[in-house]
Amino acid sequence: MSLKAFKRALWVYHLNTGSCNGCDIEILAVLTPRYDAERFGIKLVGSPRHADVLLVTGPVVRQMVTRVERIYQQTPDPKLVMVVGNCGAEGDVFHESYNLAGPIDQIIPVDVYVPGCPPRPEAIIHGVAMAWVKLEKLAKQEVV
């Protein structure tokens, strides 16, 4: 993986759309000293306006739909959406539940899926790396 166009650290905004917190705990595990994603320049930020990647968990409950759309629109371009966990990817045990509007790709475009209930931290780091490669391509297109 060679990074030429996207030269800065990758900033990630974590958005929970109704997750059970299982995936969120694994995302936190990615930041602990054992995995330490920040050594790669991957950092969680507190605002989507600072983010390059939206990391979304949960199956999207109805109350979250407008929030998800607005947060997606507030993220500057080039941006990527990464879904962590089965719930966000296809609903998992909540599939076709009456109070869900998801999965996430029915509301906003998704670029990277990390399946699992919850996925292991290694899988999440791999997903972020894949997102980074795609972001690199997008950044190159913008430069050209």
Place this chain on the structure above:
Amino acid sequence: MTFILESGYAFWNPLIWIIVFIVIMIVVYFFRRRGQKGYKKDTDQTQIFLCGEEVPEAGERHIRVGNIYWGFFETLKEYYEQILRPHTGIINDYILWFVAITAISVIVLLVAGLG
């Protein structure tokens, strides 16, 4: 012509202030140029982030200065409710109050004077 105004303890020179202002503007411009250029104008990307909530108008989203008196208003709430009742904003009511208070004062003075 030096433009220097000396007071004995300090001095004032508009040229120095203009130079300082220009230097500050250059520094601000330098940092601003290094900022994120990806934001698209007139989209939600330039809106304030409120956890995904709709951003209210500028006048609605600021905490008003009156909020610092919240504790006073809350403590003296019953007193204010009593005080606000006669403050109807109608001039006739205020004149009525004036006449009534004047009449009571005159009666008190007369009674006190007679006594």
